Amino acid sequence: MNHSVSTSDRNLYINFYKYINFYAFKLTGNYSYAEDLTHDAFTSYFANKSKVSENPAAIKSFLYSSVRNKIINEHKRTKVNDRYWQKTGFNEQDSLELDRVLIYTELLAEVERLVNNLPAMCRKVIKLSFFEGLSNSEIKDNLNISINTVKTHKKRGLAYLQKNLNPEYYLIFVAIINQELKLF
Incomplete structure (x- = not known):
């Protein structure tokens, strides 16, 4: 398995990281969590790179969507967990x-x-x-x-x-x- 990162991927990461991280921070208010979300978004992008247009706007949109979707999914999971704990009366x-x-x-x-x-x-x-x-x-x-x-x-x-x-x-x-x- 090749773990080397191409120059274009490195440049993409450097150019988009601060925007994606800022977006994640604004949504969560938690810097550490925002960094995790940002890294997850880039990991998802690199794993699905062949399915995403090479257009920088499309890549940025994919990264923003990854962050947003991860937050929404975690929020849904939290709500399901909260409902479960409320129904069971457990705390x-x-x-x-x-x-x-x-x-x-x-x-x-x-x-x-x-x-x-x-x-x-x-x-x-x-x-x-x-x-x-x-x-x-x-x-x-x-x-x-x-x-x-x-x-x-x-x-x-x-x-x-x-x-x-x-x-x-x-x-x-x-x-x-x-x-x-x-x-x-």
């Missing part, structure tokens, strides 16, 4: 919430996997405490064990989670525990 704040839910879901899956590796009584205490939100006294009554046994199993379970849980997940897990929220 950027929802995106943050989706990220939080994803992290929370991953955390729960990892915590549950680790909790299922605990000895039976420790597992029961952890699940009753953190998954069902029962108090130490309620767990004691439910499992018919002493309050100190409940505390010991919670301490062992949390130590195991701290040792085996991804550090970022553990911090989130502790934050949830401190807010006294049930995990499920």
